[in-house]
Amino acid sequence: MAIAMRMVSINPAFLQEIKEDHHELRQLMHHTSAMLDRSGPEEIEYKRLVEMFSKLRDQLAMHFSLEEAYGYYEDAISIAPHLCRRAERLQGQHFELFGELCRLAEMSEQLLYHEQPKTLLGGLAGDYRRFQVRFREHESQERDLILEAMNDDIGTGD
Numbered sequence: 001m002a003i004a005m006r007m008v009s010i011n012p013a014f015l016q017e018i019k020e021d022h023h024e025l026r027q028l029m030h031h032t033s034a035m036l037d038r039s040g041p042e043e044i045e046y047k048r049l050v051e052m053f054s055k056l057r058d059q060l061a062m063h064f065s066l067e068e069a070y071g072y073y074e075d076a077i078s079i080a081p082h083l084c085r086r087a088e089r090l091q092g093q094h095f096e097l098f099g100e101l102c103r104l105a106e107m108s109e110q111l112l113y114h115e116q117p118k119t120l121l122g123g124l125a126g127d128y129r130r131f132q133v134r135f136r137e138h139e140s141q142e143r144d145l146i147l148e149a150m151n152d153d154i155g156t157g158d
Contacts, residue, residue: 018066022122025063029132036125041118050112053105060101064094067142080149087145092137100131 032052035044068091077084107124110116 005125010063014070018070019086021059021063021066025056025059028052028059029135032056032128032133036121036128039121041121045119046112050105050108053108055097056085057101059104060098064098068094077149083149087110090138090145097131097135097138100134104128104131 008135022041032049035049039045077087104124104127107116107127111118111121111124
């Protein structure tokens with residue numbers, strides 16, 4: 001009796017790129033949060049804040065592109081087709097999360113160019129904290145999906 005097995009190959013250079021991307025994204029999120037938490041409307045460097053959000057937006061776009069190019073979802077679905085809906089929902093969240101961060105970046109620009117009163121800085125900070133919570137939850141669900149798919153593929157042992 002022949003048993004067919006699917007092999008998932010991982011390109012080490014690509015894996016390193018994803019690892020570096022995750023590190024850079026975490027750093028940018030931390031620095032942006034620190035800037036918003038430490039500064040009041042009069043102390044904050046609005047130009048620097050706009051730069052941070054711009055870098056963060058670009059890094060998030062890279063992050064999602066790498067995840068999708070790497071085949072996180074395709075591999076999970078091919079290994080465990082019953083995870084298809086969950087994978088599609090998570091991949092759909094990329095668009096939502098990116099759009100949310102773009103809106104936050106735009107808010108920071110409005111503060112810089114005095115299109116919004118400086119008192120809205122607290123609203124931006126609160127919105128950013130909520131974004132971080134949603135993003136972390138999204139990443140956690142992605143990890144759970146991949147682990148479940150891999151457990152289905154190789155089994156958990158008896």
